[in-house]
Amino acid sequence: MTVARPFKIALLAIMAVAALPVAMLLISGIVALAGGGCAVDEGNPHPCVVLGIDFGGMLYALSLLGLLGLIIAWPLAGVALLIWLVVAGIAWLVRHRRQRVEMT
Secondary structure (H helix, E strand, O other): OHHHHHHHHHHHHHHHHHHHHHHHHHHHHHHHHHHHOOOOOOOOOOOOOOOOOOOOOHHHHHHEEEEEEEHHHHHHHHHHHHHHHHHHHHHHHHHHHHHHHHHH
């Protein structure tokens, strides 16, 4: 396993955490549009019947969790990305200096 692999996995995890709230909001919006343009907002749940099933409560919860996720997940992902950049930079410097020493 190379040194870069854990950094790639960590970066993908950070990106997934940041993208999850956006995905939740998009899914709730797409399902609401499929239900004939149902209203989805943070005020209260509205009826939204798709294929004979009322998804209003679920869409309300999904959109509210998506908004909450934006408030919580994005700052956490930003801090995690800064930490990732510092650690990856240090690892790159150490590897680069080792290669220099080995060449001399």
